[in-house]
Amino acid sequence: MFHLPRIATTLAAAAIAVTSGLGTARAEPVEILNVSYDIARELYAKVNPVFIEHWKTETGDDLTVNQSHAGSSKQARAILQGLQADLVTFNQVTDVQVLADRGFVAEDWKTRFGNNASPYYSLxxxxxxxxxxxxxxxxxxxxxxxxxxxxxxxxxxxxxxxxxxxxxxxxxxxxxxxxxxxxxxxxxxxxxxxxxxxxxxxxxxxxxxxxxxxxxxxxxxxxxxxxxxxxxxxxxxxxxxxxxLAEFPVAVVDRVAEKRGTVDVASAYLDFLYSTEGQEILASFNNRVHDEAVVEANADKFPExxxxxxxxxxxxxxxxxxxxxxxxxxxxxxxxx
CATH class of the missing domain: 3.40.190.10 (Periplasmic binding protein-like II)
Structure with missing residues (x-):
């Protein structure tokens, strides 16, 4: 059965795993918080350790990626009320736009990443x-x-x-x-x-x-x-x-990330979702993606x-x-x- 307690235990273990064994290059490893929609827990539990390894290779820095999951609109309200999100991976454009309207996210957020800032989609x-x-x-x-x-x-x-x-x-x-x-x-x-x-x-x-x-x-x-x-x-x-068409928009929460000094890593995290490796992970969780090679490799999974x-x-x-x-x-x- 698809039991939530089991999922919570798995994710807690994953959170420990992705922040351990990565060395001690920094006295205080960087932490970022990805605030996401309700059913993306398992997806980002898979993305995070791969990106952490990528970031370590590119910069030599240790990184912890924390997650918060709930309904997308509820998450947007939580950020407005003080939740310190470095980035968001939502499932509705309006939930990012409300953050932009309130100055948490850049006005041009839709053009900062490809496909209207939606690295994958579903229906x-x-x-x-x-x-x-x-x-x-x-x-x-x-x-x-x-x-x-x-x-x-x-x-x-x-x-x-x-x-x-x-x-x-x-x-x-x-x-x-x-x-x-x-x-x-x-x-x-x-x-x-x-x-x-x-x-x-x-x-x-x-x-x-x-x-x-x-x-x-x-x-x-x-x-x-x-x-x-x-x-x-x-x-x-x-x-x-x-x-x-259900787009899954992403954005850096500039108001928080600028204060915390995490703009670069938050941006790199979202860029990773557009990479071939990131798109392969997204498709492995049955999301429809944009990378042509990954689309072709997974064509038989998705009915017209x-x-x-x-x-x-x-x-x-x-x-x-x-x-x-x-x-x-x-x-x-x-x-x-």
């Missing part, structure tokens, strides 16, 4: 129980009366917002742009949700360990990582015909999907947040029904 997909007993094939099946769902609360989770908007985008295409019919479709989908956890990992726990729901909707990468961690055949992946963007369908994240997720927005109206 909302479905995880169903082994053998797909409810014959789930696409979004239409999720509004059936005999199907129950689990996904994170869109009010608190970037993961959940992607799911909500992906379903809405599918419905808009299905009904030729008729917003009233699209709302009705999403209303039925929301009515089938058994549990709204605050973050992606909580939703996974509800589905896997508490055995609640017929379908877990989460990032494709999380679906595959969970399937690989469980007994073979315990769960199946279903990639819908249409989904939403009609991938739309928040910009194309909803006019960008600012418009989507105001229309759908702000107080009194469409989501609140639908949940009140």
């Amino acid at each position: 909302p997909a479905f995880m169903v129980r082994g053998g797909n007993p409810k014959d789930i094939q696409d979004w239409d099946d999720l509004i059936r009366d005999d199907v129950t769902l689990v996904f994170p609360n869109p009010k608190t989770s970037g993961n959940g917002r992607y799911t909500y908007l992906a379903a809405y985008a599918y419905a808009l295409q299905k009904y030729d742009g008729d917003d009233a019919q699209a709302r009705g479709f999403v209303d039925k989908l929301l009515a089938n949700v058994e549990v709204f956890d605050t973050g992606g990992r909580g939703a996974t726990t509800t589905f896997v360990e508490r055995n609640i729901g017929d379908v877990l909707i989460t990032f494709e990468a999380e679906v595959e990582n969970i399937r690989q961690a469980e007994d073979e055949g315990a769960y199946d992946r279903v990639v819908p015909s249409l989904s939403l 999907v009609d991938l739309v963007t928040v910009e194309d369908v909803f006019g960008g994240w600012d418009a989507a947040m105001e229309t759908h997720f702000a107080s009194g927005g469409v989501l609140d109206d639908l949940l009140a029904n």
Whole structure:
């Protein structure tokens, strides 16, 4: 089973491992804090020791990389309230942008790294129980009366917002742009949700360990990582015909990093994610990446999907947040029904 206590123990051991045995070149080794989204624990536990070795080779300096994980929006609020993040690896653009708007992150953060500061991407997909007993094939099946769902609360989770908007985008295409019919479709989908956890990992726990729901909707990468961690055949992946591009934006938190003298190492850490070695690690955790050689090597892992963007369908994240997720927005109206 995919047990959180086991994960916590593994990560604690990894944190000790990546900071030990690296020599004593500095009396006080450099420390940085990567504040990240909820389901990226195992990914960055793999990235960190590789980057630490790379940094040691390049500079001769010892380094400790600490991690903090929770819902992306919750993490952004924590930084605004004083969490000393040197860098962020989030799962929603607006959560970085709010830091930029408040002067924590540079205004030009999207152009400081490639692909709009998104070294990898994913999309909302479905995880169903082994053998797909409810014959789930696409979004239409999720509004059936005999199907129950689990996904994170869109009010608190970037993961959940992607799911909500992906379903809405599918419905808009299905009904030729008729917003009233699209709302009705999403209303039925929301009515089938058994549990709204605050973050992606909580939703996974509800589905896997508490055995609640017929379908877990989460990032494709999380679906595959969970399937690989469980007994073979315990769960199946279903990639819908249409989904939403989920970018994973990164940034140096300049206000903190400049004060702590960690701008260079924080920038190097994020640059590493774009290197071939970094992209290989990201792809090994079932993320879709941009490096052409790594994409080709992993092509058989990722089914084709009609991938739309928040910009194309909803006019960008600012418009989507105001229309759908702000107080009194469409989501609140639908949940009140």
